[in-house]
Amino acid sequence: MDDETAIALSGELVKSAAISYFDDSSVEIDGWTATASDVGFGQGDVFFVEIDASIRGTNRPISLVCKRLPYNEEHLDSHSLWYWRREAEVYGDLLAGNRDLPGGITAPSCYKIAEGDEQIWLVLEHVQGANLQDFSYDELLESARRIGHFNGHYAAHTDEAAKFGHWTSRDWIKNWGNRSNIDETWSRYREDFDACEYVRKASPQEVVKTRLDLAREARDLPDRYDTLPKTLCHLDVFHKNMLRGQSNQLVLIDWAFTGIEIIGADLSCLVNFALLVPSSGTAGKEGQFERDILDAYIAGVQDAGYDCDSDLVRFGYYAATTVRWGGMILGKWPYESATWPKVKAWCGVETREEHADLVRRWHDYMISVMKNALQFSKRLNNSNGAH
Incomplete structure (x- = not known):
């Protein structure tokens, strides 16, 4: 130190x-x-x-x-x-x-x-429990249900969430998305692509181009989701911030980003990191995992007494994931000697080739998420226009 x-x-x-x-x-x-x-x-x-x-x-x-x-x-x-x-x-x-x-x-x-x-x-x-790497598939679904209940409670009781208004973050996802520059991302990616075989395998040009084209199309997405229900969110529910405590409690640590966000936003980190940790049983099951975890989250929201159209919750997840992750291309940094040991430990893989396969599947998943976000957005706009 x-x-x-x-x-x-x-x-x-x-x-x-x-x-x-x-x-x-x-x-x-x-x-x-x-x-x-x-x-x-x-x-x-x-x-x-x-x-x-x-x-x-x-x-x-x-x-x-x-x-x-x-x-x-x-x-x-x-x-x-x-x-x-x-x-x-x-x-x-x-x-x-x-x-x-x-x-x-x-x-x-x-x-x-x-x-x-x-x-x-x-x-x-000092909570010494297992983290997401050691969660089973069913434990991930149960975690999503609990997080849904947490979010649903504060969506149903806005007066309680309002008590914390003097310190909660606002528009965290939107502001995070505004930090990315798609043209700069493409330029850095091209340099990495030319220099590194890992990048050429993990992130083929046509796949990255599709993602960044969708990210451009989704630039005004945050303005469209401002009408979605808002709630109190942790906003960093990922890999190292989830622990299985005593009596199978779900312990969340690192509350530095806590704020008011659209319902569904708290699933964004959880799902994307789980897909990059194959020990959780999610590898090759991206579509099924998304359906299962959204169903579990929505059940938690409803268990909390919040009556909300489940499609709005799904749109919240798709929109938050698109804005936060849509323009993020990993490039060569997972391959580099300084970062590879941590990547290897985090993702539970033995070789860079295994990790490249994970990233390649993640690109495909993200493309489906971004398309869903845009489709939900158009549907919502058409519905509002009809009224």
């Missing part, structure tokens, strides 16, 4: 965390170690902290997660993509005093929110 972070994660903070964990001021710290955790494909300020603690002579070792939220003057807008305080707001508001959420979803316990001038430290429970 760098010097600044090493100083910030101090013995004083560790002792304060242990006192909060045990709710006992007599805690003594005999030693502690902190190991930085990889977050995504970069190094984040997340640390697994092992504390050799004792209370009145009895050894009480504990394991905690300490997460640093650094102050960033460029991200002060509480509704923006990257609002720097958002996860602290989630734990201090949405999850304050009760980490059990609608649908049987839970989050790590938060033992302390330590605020400073330049940073906030979150002291969290």
Whole structure:
């Protein structure tokens, strides 16, 4: 860890965390170690902290997660993509005093929110459960049902979601999509295609051209889905942020993007990452998996008491996936020596050839999603025009 972070994660903070964990001021710290955790494909300020603690002579070792939220003057807008305080707001508001959420979803316990001038430290429970890589096909469907219930609850109870309005992100999917430049994506892809056999196998030119043509056609899609139902969403339900907790609870971590989005948006990451993790039993079953997981999600929405046209939920999923993922072409970076070990571990494949096959099938799936999004959009426009 760098010097600044090493100083910030101090013995004083560790002792304060242990006192909060045990709710006992007599805690003594005999030693502690902190190991930085990889977050995504970069190094984040997340640390697994092992504390050799004792209370009145009895050894009480504990394991905690300490997460640093650094102050960033460029991200002060509480509704923006990257609002720097958002996860602290989630734990201090949405999850304050009760980490059990609608649908049987839970989050790590938060033992302390330590605020400073330049940073906030979150002291969290270290949940040591299996993540999406180890979920079975049926467990993925059950997870989708629970997430649907969570989204459906807040769609049905907009007054509850409104209480969090001072810190929730707004138009997260739309703003994410606005960051992509299709012409630049095509230019980078052509360079990678010429230089790398992996790219030529994983992403044939005619397939990529079809995807980017559809992405251009879908540029005004966000304006068309503004009439869809909105709800409170996690917005980063993917691979490393889903854990199977005790009693088969679905534990969601990393709430930094939480916001108000169209219903169905929370499925976007879940489905796309599941398709790139063949150990879940989804490989070669893209169409069936989509049907099954949408049915499970919609059942959860309805179980929560939200009465909504199921086609609008499907459109929400297709639209969110198209806007967020439609213009994303992986290129050669999964192949490169610096990133391949993580890609291999994440996707559960042994060779780059296997991964290229996964990506090739994912392109085909994305093309079908984008076509569905555009068809649903036209149908919705025609229906509105008829009225």
